[in-house]
Structures are given as C-alpha cells and as structure tokens.
C-alpha cells in the first residue's frame with residue numbers, strides 16, 4: 001500500500017517562558033491511502049500537535065511531512081492555506097461551525113474559495129448534506145442543532161472538497177453515546193465506501209474500535225503498531 | 232458578496248453593543264459636524280466678501296473717521312470703479328439684547344456695490360426716495376415682524392437720541408452665504424441731523440467701500456489710495472474686504488483654534504470607543520477566525536471581514552449623524568442668529584464628516600485585524616471549547 005502521509009523524523013517542542021517543552025520526538029509514521037488510523041494516548045501526549053502538523057495547521061521544528069507526495073514543511077503560509085483548502089478535511093471536538101451561518105452556508109464555506117458557480121456549489125452542498133443525512137436541516141443555524149447534528153454538518157463541510165485526507169480531533173469527545181456511534185458509523189462508511197483516508201485522534205477505546213490501525217503516543221514517542229481486523 | 236453577508240450578520244450579533252456603538256458614532260459625527268459648521272459660520276463674512284472690493288478706513292483705528300471730501304480723491308485713483316461710504320451707527324432696537332448690525336450708507340452707490348443684496352426695483356425706488364427710509368435683510372425683518380411701511384425707532388449710542396426710520400425694502404441674499412440680518416439707511420439723513428445738532432461731527436465717514444475694476448490689482452490700488460492721503464490730517468488704511476473682515480476675526484482666533492481642537496478630540500475619542508468594540512468582538516471570535524484560516528481562508532479575507540464590520544458600523548452611525556446635522560444646525564442657527572447671520576452646514580463639513588468616519592472605521596480595525604492575521608491557527612483553535 002502506497003503511503004499517502006509520510007512523517008519522517010518529526011520533532012516539535014513548545015516554549016513556555018524560557019523552558020522548552022518537547023512534545024514530539026523523532027516521530028516516524030506512514031499512513032496508507034484509504035487507511036483509517038486512530039491516534040490514541042493520554043491527554044497531553046501530543047496527539048493534537050501531531051494531527052495539526054499533518055494537517056499543516058502548525059509547523060514542525062525539524063523533520064519532513066509529505067502528504068500525497070508534497071513536502072508540506074517547505075511551503076509558505078499562503079501556500080499552506082491553499083494546500084489545506086484542497087487537501088484536508090477537518091473534524092473537531094467542538095464542531096467549529098460558524099454560528100452566524102446556516103448549516104448550508106457552513107458546508108459551502110470551503111467551496112467559496114473555488115471557482116465553482118453558485119449552482120454547482122448548491123448541488124455539492126446538497127449532496128454532502130444528503131450523505132450526512134441532514135438535508136432537511138440545511139437552513140438551521142448551529143445553535144438550533146444538536147451536538148450530533150452539528151458534528152454531521154462539520155463532516156459534510158470536511159468532505160465537500162473531496163480532500164486527500166480527513167483529520168478528526170476527538171470527533172466524539174463532546175457527544176453522548178448514541179450520537180457518538182452515529183458519527184463513528186458515518187466515518188466508517190466514508191472510509192469503506194468512498195475510500196477516504198482518515199486520521200482520528202481519540203482517547204475513547206470505543207471510537208478507536210472503528211479504526212483499522214491504532215497507534216499510541218506516549219510522552220512524545222510513538223509506540224508499536226496495532227493492526228486490527230475489520231469486524 | 233459572502234464577506235458582506237457575514238460582516239453584516241456579525242455586526243448584529245451583539246445588538247445592544249452594536250446599537251450603543253452606532254449611537255456613539257452618530258453623536259460624535261453630529262458634534263463634529265456642528266463644530267465644523269460653527270467654525271465655518273465664524274468665517275462666514277469672509278467667505279462672502281468680494282475680492283473686487285476694498286475698504287478704506289482711518290489708519291489709526293476704526294473709531295476714527297475720515298472726511299467726506301476724500302470720496303472725490305478716491306474716485307480719481309486709477310483702477311477705482313465705484314465709491315460708497317458709510318458709518319457704523321450702533322443703534323439699539325428697544326433692548327440691547329436685540330443686537331443687529333446697522334449702518335448709515337450712501338444708499339445708491341451702496342446698493343450698486345453690493346449686488347448680492349437683492350432688492351426689487353420698486354422697493355429700491357421707494358427707499359431712495361424716502362430720506363428716513365431703511366432697508367432690512369429678510370431674516371432681520373422676519374425676526375421682528377417688520378412690514379414694509381412700518382416705522383422703527385433705534386436708540387443711538389454713538390449718535391445720541393431716538394432715530395425713527397421707515398421700512399422701505401427687504402433684501403434677499405443672492406445665495407445662502409449672504410448675511411440677511413443687516414439694517415441700512417441713508418447716510419444723508421444721519422449727516423444732516425448731525426450738522427444741526429453737533430456740527431463738528433458732520434461730514435465724517437467711518438469707512439469707504441470701493442469697487443475696483445480688476446481684483447488682481449487690489450494691492451496696487453489700495454496702496455495708491457493710501458498714498459493719496461499720506462501726510463494728510465487723516466491718513467488711511469485700505470485693505471481688501473476679505474482682510475478687513477479677517478481683522479475682526481483674528482481677535483478671536485484662539486477661541487476658534489480651541490473649538491477646532493475639540494472637534495478633533497471628539498473624533499479621537501470615538502476612534503478609541505469603536506476600537507474597543509472591535510477588540511471585544513475580536514476576542515470573542517478568535518476561534519472563528521482560526522476556523523476560517525483552517526479552511527484555507529487567507530489573511531486578507533479575514534482582514535476584510537473585520538475592517539468591513541468596523542466600516543459598516545461606523546458608516547451606519549456616521550450616516551445617521553450627518554442626517555441629523557441638518558435639522559440640528561437649523562435649530563442652532565435659529566438660536567445663534569444674533570451672532571451668526573449665516574449658519575449653514577457647509578459642504579466642506581460634510582466631506583470632513585465622511586473623511587472622519589472612514590478614519591474611524593479603519594483605525595478602529597487596525598489592532599484586531601493585525602492580531603487576526605498574525606495569530607497561529609493552532610493557538611486560535613485552542614480558544615474554542
């Protein structure tokens with residue numbers, strides 16, 4: 001399987017006052033195309049930091065990250081913005097929808113940066129909302145949607161540009177059991193049926209069950225591979 | 232289009248806060264507009280004064296007069312087209328608080344020299360024919376409810392006694408910069424009375440008003456006039472009407488400068504207020520701007536949202552402020568009409584309003600915009616939850 005994400009000797013530390021806190025140390029990781037990877041580990045182990053680096057939201061201190069063959073550690077901020085818009089779909093713990101925009105408008109956001117016509121955008125948004133089964137709610141504002149529904153809108157927004165990778169940081173962290181299961185099933189479907197590469201950070205074992213591969217981060221170091229059979 | 236939509240929705244997220252900010256801007260722009268109008272009114276006489284007229288007075292002081300015989304000599308100076316003359320009368324109508332300017336003038340030449348005072352030919356004839364006749368500006372006549380044919384008595388201060396006049400004409404200003412509160416009557420009437428009661432004060436003129444052929448030769452002509460009376464008993468000082476008017480104003484220049492300063496302080500205060508609103512807004516939305524960046528929105532789009540919102544709020548408030556300036560200035564003008572014959576909102580004041588509001592909108596957005604553009608996404612996202 002050809003890796004779509006290659007992480008080579010990546011280190012990252014933060015500075016707090018005059019103390020340097022190493023968060024990631026010499027991380028090496030390959031993620032294959034169509035893989036569903038769960039990154040686990042205790043709180044503060046650097047999971048979000050690693051995910052942000054893969055998604056080009058943050059810069060490495062050293063090392064290289066290639067996504068779809070592109071070395072993203074060598075790009076400028078503006079190039080990265082453009083790259084993200086095309087290549088990464090984001091799902092966050094707190095959904096991160098824009099409160100003054102309706103479900104439809106939130107999903108449309110990434111498309112406004114493309115050259116698509118209004119009509120084409122409309123078709124795409126409706127399609128994405130159909131996939132997450134929220135067509136009827138497209139005129140609702142986030143405040144009038146449940147947590148699970150908001151997360152589904154966020155997923156629709158993440159897949160709207162058909163990105164190379166989907167990254168999810170604790171996507172079920174703020175949801176009740178039922179809603180969490182729905183979201184995980186949706187992600188599972190996206191992975192199986194559409195072959196989406198998904199990288200998900202979680203510390204919920206039930207969430208990790210859905211993943212094909214689990215990797216553990218422990219104090220900045222990456223532990224062994226746990227491959228699990230599809231159930 | 233999208234940016235416009237989101238900035239308008241963002242602007243009305245905190246309705247009360249936005250309302251209060253808009254109210255502040257409205258009041259500030261209104262105050263600024265009124266202060267500018269006030270300053271304009273102060274210089275009003277200067278604006279209206281003609282560049283093709285000179286004023287000659289005693290070189291010692293305005294209080295000293297010149298002999299009437301000078302008029303012939305002035306007429307002979309090269310470049311002089313017309314000569315008129317007058318005295319400041321300083322009469323009081325019933326009560327001192329009813330102050331208005333009143334002059335004794337050589338009627339015929341005065342009307343010819345001041346075509347901006349528009350008087351019908353019929354009223355002109357009646358005025359010229361009646362020795363005791365006088366002409367009043369439209370605003371002045373309205374103020375005291377005078378009608379043509381009414382007798383008006385002024386109590387003299389410089390020239391003692393009660394003087395009665397008959398209203399023979401009401402003039403209108405050619406445009407709204409023209410003072411419509413003047414009162415003028417026949418110099419001959421004043422002079423003949425003086426000759427009887429106080430002969431030593433007869434045949435004296437407070438100032439000559441001189442029409443010249445070419446405004447660009449004003450300085451030359453003024454010099455020639457003063458030269459004519461050099462070393463005579465009463466030396467003269469001749470200047471353009473504009474300079475003459477300014478010599479009154481310069482005495483109060485400091486007050487005007489203080490008002491000017493206050494008008495700018497008002498703008499600075501409102502910039503700080505709007506900047507504070509925008510900073511509060513930014514702090515609340517840091518996470519949202521990080522989301523936009525995450526999705527690939529570049530700095531300029533984020534900047535456009537913040538600057539746009541700031542501009543939207545500011546222009547909204549300014550628009551209301553400018554609209555209000557007109558009726559409020561009219562009311563103020565009515566109350567101040569004794570001191571400011573012309574109190575109109577000048578076009579210039581409106582331009583300054585617009586300039587000020589653009590500055591408010593831009594400056595208030597600078598700090599939050601800089602922060603939003605600079606903040607690292609990972610840090611911005613951490614603020615959510």
Ligand SMILES: Nc1ncnc2c1ncn2[C@@H]1O[C@H](COP(=O)(O)OP(=O)(O)O)[C@@H](O)[C@H]1O
Pocket residue numbers: 014015016023041042043044045046047048049050609610
């Ligand atoms: N921007 C930052 N500045 C300083 N320290 C940070 C920053 N981001 C993360 N950290 C620190 O790095 C460590 C790893 O954080 P994170 O990647 O969020 O962990 P996880 O997602 O596994 O809980 C934590 O100790 C956290 O406090």
Ligand SMILES: [Mg+2]
Pocket residue numbers: 047048049169
């Ligand atoms: Mg985390």
